[in-house]
Amino acid sequence: MAKYLIVGGVAGGATTAARLRRMDESAEIIMFERGEHISYANCGLPYYVGDVITERENLLLQTPESFKKRLNVDVRIKNEVVRIDRENKLVEINDLINNTSYTETFDKLVVSPGAEPIKPPIPGIKDKAIFTVRNVNDTDKIKTYINENKPKKAVVVGAGFIGLEMAENLHHLGMMVTIIEMAEQVMTPLDYEMAAVVHQHLKTKNVEFYLNDGVSQFKRNADYLEIHLQSGRKVDADMVILSIGVKPETKLIKEAGIELAPNGGIKVNEYLQTSDPNVYALGDAIAFPHPITGKYTNAYLAGPANKQGRILANNLVLGHKQTYKGSIATAIAKVFDLTIGSTGLAEKVLKKEGISFVSNITHGGSHAGYYPGAMPTSIKITFDPHSGKLYGAQIIGYEGVDKRTDLIATVLKKGGTIYDLQEIEHAYAPPYSSAKDPVNQAGFTAGNIIEGLVNIIHWDELNQLHAANNFILDVRTPDEFELGQIEDAVNIEVDQIRNRLDEIPRDKKIIIYCGVGLRGYFASRILMQKGFSDVYNLSGGYKTYEHATCKQSNEDIFESSYVAKDSHIYRKKTSSEEKEIQSEKKTIEVDACGLQCPGPIIKLKKEIDKLENGDRLLQKVTDQGFMKDVASWCNMTGNKLISLDSDKGIISAVIEKQKKDEQCSVLNNGVAKNKTMVIFSDELDRALASLVIANGAAATGNKVTLFFTFWGLNVIKKANKPKVQKDLMGKMFSKMMANCADDLKLSKMNMMGLGSKMMKKRMMAKKVDSLEDLLKTAMENGVEMIACQMSMDVMGVDKDELLEGVSIGGVATYLEEAEKSNINLFI
Structure with a gap:
């Protein structure tokens, strides 16, 4: 009779024990678990915290008693295996209940130790209000703390899958939630532009989050925690969830002298056997060659662990007949209304491994567009540029993300190609898909790229191309173009291209874009067949470009929020908002769900033209670009955006139609009174002139906007700037540019800096405010100061280096203010 010992009683260990019993009724099977629970649903823990799963017992899939009764497995909870004696084939166990030690012999030993949360030695990290989420006990502690302390503000450190799930569930409990992530994006397995979609969605849910920033210290301050960030910021919280990551728990194996892989996991062969032929391992702690790269990797996923348990048990009983082929890390997560799926290798990993690849992004609908309720779906795939072998995929959407992730994962696991995606036969009816599913479309588009029918960029x-050598062609409608465009783009609608070929240069690189890439493909085919030789279509279109290039983080959004006596969180309302709440006006509801850009805006214009002045339109839309477009449209047309909300992927916007003479509040008797200035220079005398004019205009009651671009950014830099991470070019620019306003030089007679010192001394003698004082006065007078985002990116200037109160914007922001002004200066 064989005797099997199993270390670890959760996913991998419990599955192995159950399969062993089904394969060998006579075997002696003992399973050790140092915790109180076995076979529990780790992945459900965040949802239990958020009261989505209300019954704790539903998380406990098995108990020691049920395991014994059904499977005749001796389960010993709160028993920790502390030593493996390989020579004598025995283990030493600490009985944590009775505080005793004993040994057990084995014929075969199975270890499934899992992974442990990373808790770096940050000062204050052991505070009673800081928690990890790894097991049922962790969750019990969090639930108890919430019930007893009624926290109103929570901080989640780490924005991986679990971190974001915890953020959503704490938000679901009514807390203000802040996420702190050291990387430049959330969900690091995703590529940046796909994570950018998640960033924008989190903003619609009023989740505060800081990127490119980490925690330097936790400091207890009376009844709340003060969290010090590496950037110098401080964030307050009632409780903190640590979700920084996990690492394989291999101490027991390492001390036994069993071989570890280069990445620190337990090295196993295809039969899940360690370097000791009598010891097997599975689960989060093992390292196995990746099916694509061949390098040892860990898969911190429940699905592979359960499959490994079945394979391992079969090999123990039947001999080494079944092999484990590795995991391609297929994963999925719910982040508020979004679903994010991924499988295989992302672009960033392929670059790191030096594997030649092509990537492409396509956008489609969750089902047929003519059937109500179609939701947007974005798919990015990576593949070999020659054979079309599939390497990976990332999918983001609201419905059907799971089935499409599974379809692609199945092809990928079998070593399939993009041509297999084209041929997938899926179940089709209008409520569920389109005749050509988005997965098929991803394959078709990839095929076009490989076959040379289209070049992509x-x-x-x-962003890295030299503008003088390119011609950027926007083939959307003029209305779409007005709502936002790539800088220097020329708008020729796709249906007019054949008649306007003479407007397109043949000696430049032609870069075409549309909303999502489809019309750009049509335009590319026209130009390529008309003799244009250097034509590229923007992958993912303007939708992807805008998501990736706009502001990603969402800081300081809770500054106007407060906790009232009734213990609820409220946002301070302006007097105009209070009046809006009290007003009741006729509202017409319009359903634009399923329409893709520019459909929602076209329908909005058509429907609002039918309304009387003062009436309101409630439009519901599933195209996520509408969140930005509707605000821009209202600013351009003078209609009033009353509210803008998003729930389960459906955007609801309320717009009030206004009279023509009421559409521009900045007009006085038909004449604009605002003032705008573009500050391009960082020369001291010109900066002084700008601030003197700005303060003078503000003092007369005019709204003044200063737009700082390129060298002008130096005028609004802090004197004591925090340390920020920069690339090589950013560091070089920092060394060459002025450090702050006090470091500026004169445009004439600077004389190696002597001139500027003389000027400052003369100003002091004549009691003229210094530039620093003028800046402070301007802000106090309500002068709006905007730093150009594009210039910041080019010059390597970080937001945290700028004065408090300076906002970040683009050319469209400046032009909107200039439209309302009767004076516009360039300095």
Whole structure:
């Protein structure tokens, strides 16, 4: 009779024990678990915290008693295996209940130790209000703390899958939630432009989050925690969830002298056997060659662990007949209304491994567009540029993300190609899909790229090109173009291209874009067949470009929020908002769900033209670009955006139609009174002149907007700037540019800096305010100061280096203010 010992009683260990019993009724099977629970649903823990799963017992899939009764397995909870004696084939166990030690012999030993949360030695990290989420006990502690302390503000450190799930569930409990992430994006397995979609969605849910920033210290301050960030910021919280990551728990194996892989996991062969032929391992702690790269990797996923348990048990009983082929890390997560799926290798990993690849992004609908309720779905795939072998996929959407992730994962696991995606036969009816599913479309588009029917360029490549050598062609409608465009783009609608070929240069690189890439493909085919030789279509279109290039983080959004006596969180309302709440006006509801850009805006214009002045339109839309477009449209047309909300992927916007003479509040008797200035220079005398004029205009009651661009950014830098991470070019620019306003030089007679010192001394003698004082006065007078985002990116200037109160904007922001002004200066 064989005797099997199993260390670890959760996913991998419990599955192995159950399969062993089904394969060998006579075997002696003992399973050790140092915790109180076995076979529980780790992945359900965040949802139990958020009261989505209300019954704790539902998380406990098995108990020691049920395991014994059904499977005749001796389960010993709160028993920790502390030593493996390989020579004598025995283990030493500490009985944590009775505080005793004993040994057990084995014929075969199975270890499934899992992974442990990473808790770096940050000062204050052991505070009673700081928690990890790894097991049922962790969750019990969190639930108890919430019930007893009624926290109103929670901070989640780490924005991986679990971190974001915890953020959503704490938000579901009514807390203000802040996320702190050291990387430049959330969900690091995703590529940046796909994570950018998640960033924008989190903003619609009023989740505060800081990127490129980490925690330097936790400091207890009376009844709340003060969290010090590496950037110098401080964030307050009633409780903190640590979700920084996990690492394989291999101490027991390492001390036994069993071989570890280069990445620190337990090295196993295809039969899940360690370097000791009598010891097997599975689960989060093992390292196995990746099916694509061949390098040892860990898969911190429940699905592979359960499959490994079945394979391992079969091999123990039947001999080494079944092999484990590795995991391609297929995963999925719910982040508020979004679903994010991924499988295989992301672009960033392929670059790191030096694997030649092509990537492409396509956008489609969750089902047929003519059937109500179609939701947007974005798919990015990576593949071999020659054979079309599939390497990976990332999918983001609201419905059907799971089935499409599974379809692609199945092809990928079998070593399939993009041509297999084209041929997938899926179940089709209008409520569920389209005749050509988005997965098919991803394959078709990839095929076009390999076959040379279209050349593609990506959003980040476009930003690096030299503008003089390119011609950027926007083939959307004029209305779409007005709502937002790539800088220097020329708008020729796709249906007019054949008649306007003479407007397109043949000696430049032609970069075409549309909303999502489809019309850009049509335009590319026209130009390529008309003799244009250097034509590229922007992958993912303007939708992907805008998501990736706009502001990603969402800081300081809770400054106007407070906790009232009734213990609820409220946002301070302006007097105009209070009046809006009290007013009741006729509202017409319009359903634009399923329409893709520019459909929602066209329908909005058509429907609002039918309304009387003062009436309101409630429009519901599933195209996520509408969140930004509707605000821009209202600013351009003078209609009033009353509210803008998003729930389960459906955007609801309320717009009030206004009279023509009421559409521009900045007009006085038909004449604009605002003032705008573009500050391009960082020369002291010109900066002084700008601030003197601005303060004078503000003092007369005019709204003044200063737009700082390129060298002008130096005027609004802090004197004591925090340390920020920069690339090589950013560091070089920092060394060459002025450090702050006090470091500026004169445009004439600077004389190696002597001139500027003389000027400052003369100003002091004549009691003229210094530039620093003028800046402070301007802000106090309500002068709006905007730093150009594009210039900041080019010059390597970080937001945290700028004065408090300076906002970040683009050319469209400046132009909107200039439209309302009767004076516009360039300095």
